[in-house]
Amino acid sequence: MEVVDKDKGGMFFVYGYGGTGKTYLYKTMSVALRSQGELVLNVASSAADSELILPVIPNGSRQDVVHATINDSSLWEHFTVMKLTVNMRLGSGTTECERKEIQDFADWILDIGNRNINGKNDGESTIEFPDKMLIPESDDHVDMINERMHSLIPGEEKIYESLNSVSVADADYTNFNLDLYTTDFLNTIRMSGKIISGGKVGTISAIPCMVITPSDNKMPFKLNRRQYPVQFWLMIRNYKLNDQEKVVVAQQEIVQDQEEVVMVQEEFVQEKVDLAQDEEELVEEEEE
Numbered sequence: 409m410e411v412v413d414k415d416k417g418g419m420f421f422v423y424g425y426g427g428t429g430k431t432y433l434y435k436t437m438s439v440a441l442r443s444q445g446e447l448v449l450n451v452a453s454s455a456a457d458s459e460l461i462l463p464v465i466p467n468g469s470r471q472d473v474v475h476a477t478i479n480d481s482s483l484w485e486h487f488t489v490m491k492l493t494v495n496m497r498l499g500s501g502t503t504e505c506e507r508k509e510i511q512d513f514a515d516w517i518l519d520i521g522n523r524n525i526n527g528k529n530d531g532e533s534t535i536e537f538p539d540k541m542l543i544p545e546s547d548d549h550v551d552m553i554n555e556r557m558h559s560l561i562p563g564e565e566k567i568y569e570s571l572n573s574v575s576v577a578d579a580d581y582t583n584f585n586l587d588l589y590t591t592d593f594l595n596t597i598r599m600s601g602k603i604i605s606g607g608k609v610g611t612i613s614a615i616p617c618m619v620i621t622p623s624d625n626k627m628p629f630k631l632n633r634r635q636y637p638v639q640f641w642l643m644i645r646n647y648k649l650n651d652q653e654k655v656v657v658a659q660q661e662i663v664q665d666q667e668e669v670v671m672v673q674e675e676f677v678q679e680k681v682d683l684a685q686d687e688e689e690l691v692e693e694e695e696e
């Protein structure tokens with residue numbers, strides 16, 4: 409706040425684990441500055457936590473991955489790094505028992521991040537995850553979680569399929585039979601990476617309808633997926649354990665915090681209404 413007040417400018421990096429209050433801080437600062445009549449522009453980008461998650465560079469070497477981390481940016485030396493260390497989520501609306509469970513989980517994650525588990529190591533270590541945290545990475549389980557979350561939402565269910573097509577914009581498909589790639593087939597393609605909902609809990613928001621073209625070089629064509637970011641999903645991180653791909657549900661607060669679930673449900677219902685309107689407009693557009 410001081411650099412704005414004194415018109416000095418500056419770059420700050422706020423570093424904090426889940427629940428330490430990063431969003432709360434940004435929101436508080438935005439409101440404080442807006443109330444002084446300043447302009448505030450909030451933008452979001454994803455910067456991997458270089459201690460825990462490395463950015464994904466398709467077919468990249470170790471060096472490519474390291475060079476893609478934010479710490480390798482030429483601007484990095486100009487940043488003031490600030491750390492948030494107290495899990496503020498623990499204090500909000502949870503029972504003693506839930507608080508203990510979240511505290512244990514937070515401590516455990518911190519211990520892994522700080523390399524306190526299994527002693528000093530040279531970057532590789534074997535960590536045992538409790539069974540209840542692990543779900544095998546398979547569509548069945550993703551669907552199972554989604555179905556469970558959807559079953560909590562009141563009202564009749566209606567399915568809106570993605571509008572998938574093969575992109576013909578910048579490729580030469582002269583010898584390529586596009587008819588082979590039916591919409592039914594395209595709908596079965598599971599791309600890695602999903603848009604994660606959240607952040608706007610409790611508010612009514614319009615959902616943009618966007619075309620996503622994943623850059624997957626393994627496919628012989630470019631897929632245009634016209635998708636709405638409404639799929640319920642928890643933030644997941646992949647770890648390789650005992651040669652078996654497993655998915656760790658690292659952010660469980662959506663299911664832990666019943667109040668939040670209700671708010672998310674309300675938002676989701678609103679999203680469904682927006683979605684239905686968008687879908688109708690789309691059909692009208694196409695009929696025209």
Ligand SMILES: Nc1ncnc2c1ncn2[C@@H]1O[C@H](COP(=O)(O)OP(=O)(O)OP(=O)(O)O)[C@@H](O)[C@H]1O
Nearest residue numbers: 424425426427428429430431432433496497498500
């Ligand atoms: N200074 C504070 N005073 C009171 N409550 C706070 C404070 N900071 C955060 N909280 C509360 O703690 C909870 C977690 O905060 P917040 O969502 O900002 O964390 P976060 O670091 O953005 O988490 P994540 O990385 O998981 O998104 C929220 O319910 C928030 O209202």
